[in-house]
Amino acid sequence: MDIATIEDTYQDAIIAFIEALEKGAYDPVKSSEQTYLFSIARYMFYKKAKQKTREFSEISDSVLDQTVAEFSLEPKDATSRRLLTALEKLDARCRQLLKAFYYQKYSMDEIAEQLGMKNRNVVKVSKYRCLERIKKIMNV
Amino acid sequence: MPGENQENHECMKQEWVDLIDKKLQGTWAEADQVKWEEYSRNPDFLELQKELASFSETFQWAERKERKAFLKGLSNETKSNRKPWWAVGIIFVLLGLTIWIIYQYEPTESSNPSEAIAALYPPPTNTVYPRMRGRKSLDTIEQAFHHYDSKEFDKAYALFLREGSFQTSMELRFYAGVSALYANMPDAAVEMLTPISQSDHTRKYAAMFYLSKGYLDLQKPSKATALLITLGEIESPYQNRAASALNRIKSQN
Numbered sequence: 001m002d003i004a005t006i007e008d009t010y011q012d013a014i015i016a017f018i019e020a021l022e023k024g025a026y027d028p029v030k031s032s033e034q035t036y037l038f039s040i041a042r043y044m045f046y047k048k049a050k051q052k053t054r055e056f057s058e059i060s061d062s063v064l065d066q067t068v069a070e071f072s073l074e075p076k077d078a079t080s081r082r083l084l085t086a087l088e089k090l091d092a093r094c095r096q097l098l099k100a101f102y103y104q105k106y107s108m109d110e111i112a113e114q115l116g117m118k119n120r121n122v123v124k125v126s127k128y129r130c131l132e133r134i135k136k137i138m139n140v
Numbered sequence: 141m142p143g144e145n146q147e148n149h150e151c152m153k154q155e156w157v158d159l160i161d162k163k164l165q166g167t168w169a170e171a172d173q174v175k176w177e178e179y180s181r182n183p184d185f186l187e188l189q190k191e192l193a194s195f196s197e198t199f200q201w202a203e204r205k206e207r208k209a210f211l212k213g214l215s216n217e218t219k220s221n222r223k224p225w226w227a228v229g230i231i232f233v234l235l236g237l238t239i240w241i242i243y244q245y246e247p248t249e250s251s252n253p254s255e256a257i258a259a260l261y262p263p264p265t266n267t268v269y270p271r272m273r274g275r276k277s278l279d280t281i282e283q284a285f286h287h288y289d290s291k292e293f294d295k296a297y298a299l300f301l302r303e304g305s306f307q308t309s310m311e312l313r314f315y316a317g318v319s320a321l322y323a324n325m326p327d328a329a330v331e332m333l334t335p336i337s338q339s340d341h342t343r344k345y346a347a348m349f350y351l352s353k354g355y356l357d358l359q360k361p362s363k364a365t366a367l368l369i370t371l372g373e374i375e376s377p378y379q380n381r382a383a384s385a386l387n388r389i390k391s392q393n
Contacts, residue, residue: 003228010231011211015204021370022338028366073208075201079190083198084205102164102195104340107308114342128154131192138191 009048012073013041086137094130101127156185160192257388260381261353263291263322264346268311281305281312288315293323306332310341318350326357337367345376352385365389 017037020026026036075081087095097115100106108120117123159175162168179185266285284299300306300316307313317332333354336347348367355364368389371382 015207080194080198083194084201087202099199103199
């Protein structure tokens with residue numbers, strides 16, 4: 001394995017670890033941060049080398065498999081790829097609004113408060129306009 | 141009619157978006173099913189539904205790309221004008237340093253909350269009530285905040301529960317959780333604060349901080365310490381307080 005691949009895998013492991021923290025998938029009682037991070041990295045290395053892992057940590061392969069299986073840097077289906085490209089071209093405000101609603105699952109009232117909008121109706125109309133914009137970008 | 145036809149084939153319709161949002165949010169009513177079946181005959185509706193359903197995952201990928209770019213940038217900065225093995229060396233040194241720092245704060249199960257630690261957790265100031273004045277439908281919430289300000293946390297918590305808005309508002313959920321915490325109901329507090337601590341809400345770090353008190357009250361110091369270590373590494377108004385709480389816990393062992 002070359003150095004670039006090693007570096008790349010470590011970066012992916014760090015991102016997967018951060019996501020596990022955010023989703024609450026990491027349980028500090030079961031393992032320490034460093035054990036969890038190194039286990040993900042090790043598991044990713046073995047996956048890349050197409051070798052079976054040796055279970056020498058307290059985290060089972062099935063747990064790691066789930067964490068690593070969900071990890072990829074590019075969407076596999078065409079719709080998500082087109083959406084991702086369109087999202088990157090969308091203005092920051094719209095991106096923030098759509099992210100708050102569809103990803104962070106905030107309510108309309110919470111979004112209104114956070115983005116300094118008058119009320120939920122303003123959020124609703126703005127969200128619709130943002131969706132129209134993204135649709136336009138996707139159809140160009 | 142051509143105009144009517146065009147209207148029927150419009151890709152975006154507010155009604156469609158509302159209906160799909162309802163399904164995604166789980167606020168689906170039986171009556172919506174009829175509409176759904178009707179709209180589903182239109183391929184544009186089906187395409188829109190697929191796109192909106194992909195949003196959550198797509199944002200995840202967008203975030204991953206940003207993080208990857210950040211890490212690559214860091215790595216390139218490290219590598220510039222250096223031989224590749226230097227970069228690997230630096231990664232190992234940094235990882236070693238991280239482990240050492242974490243070991244410095246390694247929790248032990250025997251730590252116990254004391255008054256000194258409790259002093260680090262004053263109830264957060266109510267910053268919601270003044271903004272709620274004049275809103276007709278929020279009478280119960282106003283009463284809850286009145287009790288909260290009077291430090292009658294059990295009454296405040298009961299009213300937050302009765303009113304029920306904490307289920308849709310993280311802000312109110314936060315105060316409900318803190319009320320439970322100071323009403324000596326750490327189990328309820330942990331249940332209320334955990335979702336906020338795992339979200340990206342503006343109260344995230346505050347929720348993590350008070351959640352750590354909940355775990356201390358429940359005699360689960362390792363969970364509290366893990367939260368405080370995380371908080372201590374993130375720049376937020378709770379960074380220093382988390383470090384102080386950690387030091388107090390350590391000094392008690």
